[in-house]
Amino acid sequence: VEEPLWKTDLNAACQRIKLVAMDVDGTLTDGRIYFTEQGDFIKSFDAADGWAFAAARKAGLILALATGRRSETVRARAREFKVAPYNVIQGMNNKGDALKKLCRLNNVTLEECAFIGDDYVDAAGLKVCGLPLAVANAPDEIKALSAYVSNHSGGDSAVRELLVWLLREQGKLKQVVDWYLAQ
C-alpha cells in the first residue's frame, strides 16, 4: 500500500489541488436545519465563507458541493457562491462516488481534489481525495482521516479558514488579499 502524498509532503499535496469539494450540512452550515410548518427547510450560510469562495475563484481553484440531501437552499447558496450548477452534487450518499463524478466533469484527477467534511458520512470522500480536510466539529475518526483540521466549526468560518490555509500553502494568498486591500 502506497502512502498518500499528504502524509509525506503536505505542501506538495496542496500544490497539486485544482478543485475543492465540500459537504454542506455541518461544514458550510452549523448543522442546523430549520423546519417550517409548510415542511420547507431553511439553512444558514456564513457571509465570511462567501468571501473565501470569491478569493479561491480569483486564485483559479474550482469549487464544488457534495451533499446526500436535496434542497433548493443549496442550489440558491451555490448560485450566490458562483459555483457552477454541474458542480453541485445533491442526493448522492456516497461522497467518494460524488467526488469521482466531479473529477470527470472538471477533467481533474482525484489527487488534484481536496474534500472538506464534518461527519462519518464524509469518510468515503476523504479517503479517495488528494487532500482530506475536516472541520473542528468532526468526530475523532474523521479528523484522523484528514490532512488538516480547522479551528473553526462548520458554519462559523471553517471553510474560509481551510481555503485561506490552502491558498497560503499554494503561495497565492497574499496576491488575492492585496487585490482587495488595493481597491
Added chain:
Amino acid sequence: VEEPLWKTDLNAACQRIKLVAMDVDGTLTDGRIYFTEQGDFIKSFDAADGWAFAAARKAGLILALATGRRSETVRARAREFKVAPYNVIQGMNNKGDALKKLCRLNNVTLEECAFIGDDYVDAAGLKVCGLPLAVANAPDEIKALSAYVSNHSGGDSAVRELLVWLLREQGKLKQVVDWYLAQ
C-alpha cells in the same frame, strides 16, 4: 419499593433497551421557537443528531418522539429522521402516558424503553421508563431522576451524544461506525 435496574446495573438496563423516545423542544432543539408574523412556527434541528438516528436505526433501535405541543415541523423532521408516523406522539401533555402508548404500539415493555427529556414536563416519562436520560440544560431535579446526563445541550448534539453512549453500552457502536468508515 423496588430499585430500578439502572440504579444497580446501568449496563444491564442499557442492554434491555429496544425503543428510545424523546421530547422535542429543548431536547432535539435548542428550545428556540421562531414565530413568524403569519403565526407559523419554525424550529431548528441538528444535522448531527440526524446521523445518530440513522446509526441507531442501523443498530436495530426503534426511535420515537413525544411532545406536548402540536406542530407540522415535528412531523416534517420525523419524516426526515425516518421515524414511523405512529411513533410521533404530539399534544399529549403527560409523557408517561405517551410512553405507555408507544410501548403498546411497538409491543415493547416500559423496561425496554429509554426516554430523553430536558424539563419538568418530562418527569412523568423519565419516572416510568427503564432508562431515564437528560440533556445538559435540564434543571437539577430532572437530572436527579436520570440514569445518565449528556454534556451537550439540546439541539447541540445532546441526542447524538446519548444515542452514541447507548450504542456503546450495548456493544453496537463500533460496528455501526466501521460501516460508515468502510464506505
Added chain:
Amino acid sequence: VEEPLWKTDLNAACQRIKLVAMDVDGTLTDGRIYFTEQGDFIKSFDAADGWAFAAARKAGLILALATGRRSETVRARAREFKVAPYNVIQGMNNKGDALKKLCRLNNVTLEECAFIGDDYVDAAGLKVCGLPLAVANAPDEIKALSAYVSNHSGGDSAVRELLVWLLREQGKLKQVVDWYLAQ
C-alpha cells in the same frame, strides 16, 4: 423622597407582586429580529421561558407583555404563553404608561407590579413599578435601577430565571415544581 420598598425589604416587595410585565425584544428574545425579503419579521422565543409562564400562572401571577414595536409574532407568542390579549401592550413607547394601563386593566397597584427590561427604553417602566428586574445583557444604568438582575441573558432563559426567583421569594416555587414532578 420615600425609598422604594425593594431597597429596604426585597422579600416584602416580592410578596406584594401580583402582576409581572416585561419587555419583549432582548428580554423574552435574544434581541435578534429576522427580516425576510417580504418585509416580515421573525423572532425566536425560548421554550424554557414557556414553562416558567405556565408555572407562574399556576402560582396565581398575572403575566403581561409591553413592547414599543408592533408585530403579529408577539401576539402569536402571547397566545401560546396563554397571556390574555388585553395584557399584550404593543406600540406604546413609554413603558411607564404601558404599566399604568396594565394596572388599570387588571385592577392592581403599581406596587403590585414587577417589570422586566433589558435596555434604556425600559427605564420608565422600571422606575414606576414595585419590583424592577433586569436581564444580564442590560446596560449598567438599567441594572442600577433594578432590584435584581438575572445571570442569564434575554432569550436564553432570563425570564425563567427571574420568575423562578420570584416564586421562590414568594414561597410558591416548591409546590409548583412538586406538581410537575408528581405527574
Added chain:
Amino acid sequence: VEEPLWKTDLNAACQRIKLVAMDVDGTLTDGRIYFTEQGDFIKSFDAADGWAFAAARKAGLILALATGRRSETVRARAREFKVAPYNVIQGMNNKGDALKKLCRLNNVTLEECAFIGDDYVDAAGLKVCGLPLAVANAPDEIKALSAYVSNHSGGDSAVRELLVWLLREQGKLKQVVDWYLAQ
C-alpha cells in the same frame, strides 16, 4: 503623504464626524444568511443596535448602509432603523465609491464620514473615510486599517458599541442616555 487626522488626534477626528456609514453582512448582522427553499434570504439584526441608531439620530448623526449585495431585507431593516432610503446603497461592490456617493447626497466631506466594516471588501471604504472602524470579527489587515475596533462581533451589538463610543468621544453620550433615563 499626509497622515490621516485619526492617527495623530483620534478625538479631533471623532469630533468632525457627521455621517456614519457601515457595511451590512458581518457588521450589522452575524454574517449568517438564511436561505429558504423559495430562494429567499433572511438576515437577523440586533435590537440593541436599533437603540444605538435612535440614539445617534437624536445626537444629530446621519446614518447610512453600504452593501455589495442587494436584498429587500436590508431595505426593510433600514426603514425600521429610520435610515433615509437614499442612504441605503446596495449592489455597489466598491465601498469607497459608495462612500463618495453618500458624501455627495448628504453634502458632507469624506473627513466627516466614519465607516464600519468587517472584511476585506470593506478596505476601500475604510481607506477613504475620516474615521475607519472595524468589528471584532474582522481580519487583521482590516483591523490594521482602522482607528478603533469593537470588542463585540457584528450582529452582537458591535455597531452599538462603536456608536456609543463615538457619541462619548463627541461628548454627546450622557445627554442622550439621560433623556431615556428621565422618561
